[in-house]
Amino acid sequence: MTVTNGGTHLSGPVLIVGTGLLGTSIGLGLRARGLDVVLSDISPSTQAVAQDIGAGRPLDPSDSAFAPELVVVAAPPDVTGALVVEALAAYPAAVVVDIASVKDSVLKAVTEAADDAALPRYVGTHPMAGREKSGPVAARAELFTSMPWVICASGQSAPDAVRTAEALAIDLGAVVSRMSAEEHDQSVAVISHLPQVLSSLLASRLQDTPAHALSLAGNGLRDVTRIAASDPRLWVQILSANAGRLVEILYGVREDLNRLIGTLENPLGDGARLDMAQLMAEGNIGQARIPGKHGTPPETFARLTVLVDDVPGQIARLLTEIGDTGINLEDLRLEHSPERQVGLAEISVLPGKRHELTDFLTSRGWKVVQ
């Protein structure tokens, strides 16, 4: 892939259609790398914000000579297909990509409505970089740094167009992952849409839970429900667009749930405990398959837990001393305790380093509690 003088793989101009969180973040990222970015949003106020924070310049309707190298459709899934078709027609020399979080439905919409001659210029993509917040104000140039960016070339996508789509991801610091729209939608149905649905199903049960019960909540409940805070408007579109694949997985969940309910209704019945043990064991197996940091399995790190006072600088002091040992901190999480001003820092290191670090920290007066 050729690199321009600016050090980017794209040369621009890049037209971004839709200046929400992702579109504006793409604009900021490309502008930061010196590319000419043009913005367009159906909402003038939204577009104005994106311009004000430096994501690009407004589209000039009178400039009939405007010929972008790349058009990025960053609109809600619902309208993405139509906007891609529009862009393919309006900019006959441009590569057009979209970034919707579902890909097959968009590809179908484009294939049906667009001029066949234009289809080689379209490439579906999905940057896996969401945020709880939305809108251009939450946008950041580095939003995609080191995050996966799935490139879904269709059978008709031209190699040059695919290279341009990948150039966008690479220029924004993302990690390119290639799969078909079908593979992508199957993948996100299980790794993204299913967890979202189960987290929401669980969290909705908490609506009437007494406060004294919630006061006992630990990190387990917090972890399982964290993504239940996601934006309903966006998720309705995502779930609708991937309904067929998601529902197939939910049939399996329902089967397991019904089996578990039957077991719990008769917990002393034959094989009841075996059924429960099997569900738990299958959960163990599935959980262990999730790659950890940098694609390494979770098992490869050893954990130790250190007691820290909840005052400014405590954790910094702890990590500074760990840094002094030259032992790399593979992961860290703080576990806070109710009511008390004290917390537990769970530190992950390479297994070989565990004892060395435990001894060291203990010698420095830290309480290693696990």
Add this chain to the structure above:
Amino acid sequence: MTVTNGGTHLSGPVLIVGTGLLGTSIGLGLRARGLDVVLSDISPSTQAVAQDIGAGRPLDPSDSAFAPELVVVAAPPDVTGALVVEALAAYPAAVVVDIASVKDSVLKAVTEAADDAALPRYVGTHPMAGREKSGPVAARAELFTSMPWVICASGQSAPDAVRTAEALAIDLGAVVSRMSAEEHDQSVAVISHLPQVLSSLLASRLQDTPAHALSLAGNGLRDVTRIAASDPRLWVQILSANAGRLVEILYGVREDLNRLIGTLENPLGDGARLDMAQLMAEGNIGQARIPGKHGTPPETFARLTVLVDDVPGQIARLLTEIGDTGINLEDLRLEHSPERQVGLAEISVLPGKRHELTDFLTSRGWKVVQ
């Protein structure tokens, strides 16, 4: 509550029946505070390990004069009731507590089998301090520090016995929470057993998920499935003992799941999107009710995300500089990116401090990406 010369509320001796993770941790904690601790486990090897790491001395069968102040039954839920009844009979002057994670079934077993005159000396309790690891080797004296410890006095528990049970929790640094066995089991059914079941149901779906799909997994999937790694043997006993309460909640989950499945089977049908939006919105509401750190609602903290290189000392340097500002780090989590040697540190601070910290970090050359 009177404090002994040793600075503890208990005066001992304390007999611990069952030297697994929790029993041994209680022994270590009480020994560290100078109390006389006597250990007993049906497995001689397990008990030997607990003794070797200093959790207490062995029970001497020939010492007929042995009269513990307190007996702590720290056995699996299945056998807890019988062991409590045994202890009440064997030590007529002792208060007897258990620490099983289900309380109503244990109370019923004790009430049925024990001498009525002995019931005032029994108090059910539940220290909410689990660990992924089990066994005496994983035990730590500080395991209960700042964790909730539920005290479930029965109608028949004597005030003195309740004080002794609370003294155990307080001497181990736990935070006492009082509720009935019924309230406790209802509470843990929703805040502990339900999340465990849904996490396992989700994780079991990952058994056959292709690796290329799992490679796209983000923190969302990791969070929702983390507790699916829990020990099946223990959980079978917990789920069995609380089956009736848990299944009632699962009926509601099944109802919601069936409604969602119906909606996804006909995503373009009347009100389909409204149904999906409602599930998501109810999830938002329930999730927002979970108390955050130190009982404060999650909303009370502002978050910013900083890009950190994945080399020793980087996070330490970041937190040291934050510490220098005197701004307290309310929470921290590391979000690691696949393949790249870079991570994102998500920092929570009081909302009023967000901009000050962002400006400060930016001025120090940190990339604040959100």
